[in-house]
Amino acid sequence: MKTIFEKIKRSAPLPQLPQVMLQLIRACGREKTDIDEVTQIICRDAALTAKLLAIIASPHVNLAKQVTTIKSAVVYLGLDTVRNIAISSSAMQFFKFSKLTDNFNINRFWYHSYKCAVLAQRIARQEKQINPDQYFLAGLLHDIGTLVLMATFPEEYKEIKARVNQGQNEFEAQTDILNIDGPKVSSWLFNQWNLNPMACDAVQFLNQPLTRIAEELVHVKILFMANLMAEPENTDVTQDALVLTDIPAAVLNEIAVQAENEVQQMAKSLNLVLGEPEQGYNLLAKDLKDVSLFFGTLDNLLRARDVATLLGTVQRGLEIIFHIPRIFFFLQDREKDLLTGTCAKEDRYYNIITSIALAMNNNASLVIKSVNTGISTASMNQQNLAASDTQILRFLETPALYAIPIVGHKGCSGAMVIGVDSDLAQTLDKNKTLLDLFSRQTGICLENLNFHETYAGDLSDKKMEAYATLTDKVVHEINNPVAIIRNYLEILQLKLPEKHPAQEEITVVKEEMSRVSSLLEGLTSFSKPRVGGSQQTINLNEMCSRVLAVLKKSILMPRQIRVQTELDDTMPKATLDSNGLKQVIINLVKNAAEALEKGSEIRFKTRLVPGSAKVLIDEKKRLPGLVEITIQDNGPGIPSHIKERLFEPYNSSKTGTCNSGLGLSIVHSIVREMQGRITCDSSQGKGTCFTILIPLVPDTGPRLPNDEIMS
Template sequence: MQIRKSLFRQIETQRHLPTLPAILLKLIDACGQDEENLKEISKIIEHDPSLSSKILNLVNSAHFGLPNRIDSIHRAVVLVGTDTIKNIAICTSVYEVFNQTKGNSVFNLKFFWWHSLKCAMVAKFIAQKTNYTCPDEAFLSGLLHDIGKLVFWVNFPEKYRELLETCKDRHDLLLAEKEQLGATHCEVGAWLIRRWNLQSFMADSLTYHHEPKNRILNALPLVQIVYVANLLSDVKQQNKNYDIAEEFYGFSKSQVEELLSSTEEELKNVAHLLGIEIESPNDSETILSEEKRVKQEDLAHEVREFSLLTGTLQNLLQAGDKDTILRTAQQGVKVLFDIKSIFFFLYNPEKKGLICNAIEKENSSFMNDDIVIPMQADKSLLIDSLIKGKPLDSFTQFADFKPIIIDEQIIRFVNKEGILCIPMLAHGEYVGVIVLGLDQVELSHLSKHSMLLNMFSNNVALALHVDQVRRNQLSKIQSERLAASLYMARKVVHEVNNPLSIMKNYLKILGMKLSAQDPAQEEIENLNEEIDRITMILRSLTTFSEKRVRNFVSVDINVLLSDIIRIMSEYLSKYSNIKVHMDLEDGLPKTITERDSLKQVFVNLVKNAVEVMPTGGNLYIKTQHVPSYFQDESASEHKKHFGYVQIMITDEGPGIPDKIKPRLFEPFVTSKGHGHFGLGLSIVYEIIKSLNGTLSYESEEGKGSSFKIGLPIVTEQKD
């Protein structure tokens, strides 16, 4: 109700509402008086020469069959009655009010007025045959029964054109009007009749003329008359509606045929006398031109759709990764089919199910990677669609039984009446399912574009399949490169271990030559530790993908970082313009972790930061405690931890190029050029991940980079 009021206010404020001439309003008021003043009515009509001429022409026509010619308005009013005069006046005035409106191939005004007049004359005939008290009221009701369509066309031409184009039957049009505009043309027409102060039952006949038959059977006579007259005036449905006339009034088929043929010729005469241009759908020229128009419109529509499809397909071909493909596909659905609620569920062979890939941030709260629909859930509409390889909608599938809960949740989340699932397959392999949230009227519209939708989904599936093949190939190449690097690493390790052993021996001899209290003993010990660490690193290079024994100890992160900077002081001195700024939080909790692995992480990050500032700069190292107690069920080595130790290492280098950001932590990715293998950050990432920590970064070209490590504070080690 509130939506309808809002619509009516909008129509009023747009100033496109048809207003009856002042003279007609006076005439309606005068005709509605209890005691009819025929002289007053005649005087009102005589003030409008055009209206007077039309009334006299019609009164003297064969339609009324009067024995003598009538020359005065007063005599015409006396002979045919005020109701007939009022109807003639309203009919001509309404036509003139809307005559400025431009129709087109979608909304043919000549067809509209033909149908309206036909309905009016059939309604009057039924009223006379059934002894209805006021046949002229039936005539006027029939004439105005579709006036709401004109109001929509005048006030919302583009939107109503789209509705008329997409809705090919009455039921769809009524749903679309209600959904898109807020009221049906029946409701708008009735509202206008009441606004013009015409009889209330006339407004009811407009309100209910598209209601189901079983409701009309219990309605008042005028509502029934207009309902049947409208059906009999529908050329496309005439043969089907003979039974309606028999059921309501006992008319035989021959009686109905005689009625329709007799009104056809009279219809043209009345329209001519009233100055109303009409065009019958039965005219051969009209039928031919209409068929030609439909073909031209269908062809133009197909050309437009395929042009849009071609543009979308070109964008799909140019998409560089999965996310870009999905964004392009989402935009394509919006442009091609005017659907706004779109989700992609991609098949994951490892999890043997469909995983939602949320594109827009607002959808991530529910539709995210956590949602997995297993292939075993074959009662799910999504799984059923993928297995059968054909589109399925919830309106049809769930007509006889309830959906499973996950389907109900998805329908509720998309905030639509239902969903349409479109399977994506490529070369016989599962790719995923496109899920569209839509209302019944949108599904009806979409069903007319099934071929285009099928072509579109096939191309999206192919693009995603090609991207997956490409990523698999890249992974294979990386594995092969890693295997080759591993082979070379083993050879290098074998060669390097010999001089390292010699160095340790020399250090041992040097230590024996010095006294136990000599300050150099500490330096010798540090060198021994570093040689041991080098040996461990070299050994880890040869077992990059193998599990190793892990040595967890309690580590003071602040002390470890301070030792690293002290040991690297000579290395840093080569870059004399680099200043190290340490901001280490006092009382930072210790954590049980792998000391040597963590040391390798910090050395790599510090070394990277220094190397990107060859002309000098500032290096910032900061630690802080982020308190938060929770149980960690996933950690295999730990029982519980209390928050995080956060370590930030920030440089003032050139920043990370955008093109390598998505693959920054992959092996063999580097921006440093010749002499760098791109393994450092991938090793750092793998180590932090193995310690159940987090590694993130912020970088802007020209403004440096900051790497942030989060390490869980582990207080107890699992046995």
């Protein structure tokens, strides 16, 4: 006997009802699932309940109090653990346990176990028992011993089944072949799981004759009666059951009818056909495949280091699972209160989609509606679509669009818009849980990327602020003694004869003090960058040409450095801080010239960034985009140790005592003030390229005519 129990401890996993496992995986994957819902799902399957109780009773858990209900087990383990148990158990079941033994019907097993649980609970209530839920648990698990014997001794159980088919009682056949029967194993398991001793006692009497049961306590009788009455589609109370209770036959019959109705209703909710167990396994196999594919996608999502890579990963994951023909993304720009479009760069509509913007207050748009409500929506069978939806639908080249909100911890970040037909729309509707997983993980990853970008910017700003504060203090403290020294030098020169030998030395000292003053002035310009702050509407190319003309005469021509210009003729007039931009260009060109040898070259280029201009389709307005200025040289490049801290103050690759290392810090501050970005691409020996992106202030001009909206 001891050897059998030791083998049972190492036995294969028990088969759970696939439909229940699917419900549990989906429920635990939803964000708002509560403990009660999960408990109700687990209550529907004996093997799953046994799995949880075994974990709760394991030595490493070491609970101080007894677990008497399924809900208390779920509360202790938590939803994440329960979900992991469900997924791992499903995988084990599908790959190792899809067929337990010949002619074993798991649907029938579920029916008998669940009906026994419902009957035991209802009879216990009628008998005024203190805790009817304990009887539900005992009824649900009463046959778990038989299931364990099948799993542990599959070859021996074939012989047991053969004897049962020839008319022998199953418990007797178990004892003949294995020297133990199912009720004894169930009782042993109940004891291992620290269940109520009354349940352990009641279950081992299930193999006893009726005459013996009539002499036992009420808890034994209740479970025995429930087992008798739990035969498939049996609503007639047998005379044997009436012998064990004082409950009137009419009441007991009513309990049987109610239990049968509850079981049939539950089977219907599970799409369970009692004669077709394979149906559940097929569904389970599909869900396991989808879950596996999703977690493969999730791993790639977590590895993404930029938005384009992240969205590309999402698109590939959805294509693999759902065979989606085309997908567009619309991401929220909270500062401008817009959704801006994007898609795969390989898509032939990339330039058009990236030019589309949707105002967040446009509730007529289905895409905006999905973001504002956080609910997926489709255009199938909808009339009078918004102009933006119609345009997007045209580029999707499908009968309908399906908008899925991208929801993270901090709210909605945008929407995934999928091209669908009626069949694909139905498939997506049936897989909302998986889509919600994609949506939530995409939203969380987007939030993380945005956080890191914002954090890096804020950190840079804080550093600059700290440097500026320190600079102000240094300038203030040094200016006073410098002014005093210069005054004393003037007085000293006046006191000495004009041709005194010391006059020349005093002049040298005065010149050095002037250099100190120049350095202090440079520090002050870093502390308070000279950004004009006044917005002017200018011809950007003309302004750049004028600045370069001045720089050619003063800096570039004396050093014999050529300038090649490539100015975008399509550049519209821009409204921006022209004084600040002039200072940026002067600093960058001057820096490049100082690093170059004679005969070197600087390439200066402007362009309107393709796709950065946005079209508000429904409002019939066009929003200007971004202007890009690149300043590239063919010089020695920037050393890697300098490049890592390029825009930090006091960081310079130049030599000489006059350099403060503040030029690029000032440039960075000005560009940030203009809500722009500056980046540097440089390799030693291959030159340096600075790229500046500056947003053009939105035009509030007239609305566009209909025929120019997407031109």
